[in-house]
Amino acid sequence: EAGVVQSPRYKIIEKKQPVAFWCNPISGHNTLYWYLQNLGQGPELLIRYENEEAVDDSQLPKDRFSAERLKGVDSTLKIQPAELGDSAVYLCASSLSRSGELFFGEGSRLTVL
Amino acid sequence: QKEVEQDPGPLSVPEGAIVSLNCTYSNSAFQYFMWYRQYSRKGPELLMYTYSSGNKEDGRFTAQVDKSSKYISLFIRDSQPSDSATYLCALANAGGTSYGKLTFGQGTILTVHP
Numbered sequence: 001e002a003g004v005v006q007s008p009r010y011k012i013i014e015k016k017q018p019v020a021f022w023c024n025p026i027s028g029h030n031t032l033y034w035y036l037q038n039l040g041q042g043p044e045l046l047i048r049y050e051n052e053e054a055v056d057d058s059q060l061p062k063d064r065f066s067a068e069r070l071k072g073v074d075s076t077l078k079i080q081p082a083e084l085g086d087s088a089v090y091l092c093a094s095s096l097s098r099s100g101e102l103f104f105g106e107g108s109r110l111t112v113l
Numbered sequence: 114q115k116e117v118e119q120d121p122g123p124l125s126v127p128e129g130a131i132v133s134l135n136c137t138y139s140n141s142a143f144q145y146f147m148w149y150r151q152y153s154r155k156g157p158e159l160l161m162y163t164y165s166s167g168n169k170e171d172g173r174f175t176a177q178v179d180k181s182s183k184y185i186s187l188f189i190r191d192s193q194p195s196d197s198a199t200y201l202c203a204l205a206n207a208g209g210t211s212y213g214k215l216t217f218g219q220g221t222i223l224t225v226h227p
Contacts, residue, residue: 004156039120042201042217045156055213091156101147102215104156 004105012111018080021108025094035091119218132189134200144207148187151199192225
């Protein structure tokens with residue numbers, strides 16, 4: 001069974017440029033998460049979806065970040081415009097239930113110059 | 114004060130040693146307790162999962178939860194070089210809008226040398 005797939009794995013952009021990350025969860029997983037992981041830190045939740053609905057986006061900086069999960073499967077996380085402090089790894093995860101058994105993708109590593 | 118505190122290490126041990134990794138937490142609403150392992154440039158993968166106080170064993174790994182002290186531990190017996198990774202504790206609430214939201218510790222970097 002395929003795991004959570006994320007792309008791109010690496011992205012380098014100039015500040016103020018836009019960037020988008022894509023995630024394909026494990027088939028049948030209705031809960032999808034985007035986490036942000038700074039160097040030397042644990043992941044922090046940005047947004048959680050139950051099917052198409054964003055049920056927890058309280059930590060998403062909505063002035064520059066947006067996310068969507070059309071048809072309750074794939075999801076896209078966008079940053080516009082990117083700032084230097086956005087350099088981090090963006091992790092996507094999915095789960096069957098909401099009890100914490102998350103399956104993570106390998107992450108998208110963003111460098112903003 | 115962070116909700117979950119974890120010593121970042123780094124921790125370096127010889128092969129075969131017993132490793133002890135720990136987290137403390139402040140929010141008594143946490144009901145689910147997990148340990149994730151993260152290799153360099155990879156996503157975290159679930160190692161152990163429990164929702165009650167006490168011990169849970171899986172091969173060389175033992176997870177221990179003490180809710181009264183708000184303290185969780187992961188023990189690795191007969192550690193191997195392949196255990197070298199960052200170990201993250203993660204805790205989750207059981208109800209309300211926070212249901213299923215994981216709060217991670219900072220992660221402890223472990224190196225097991227031959």
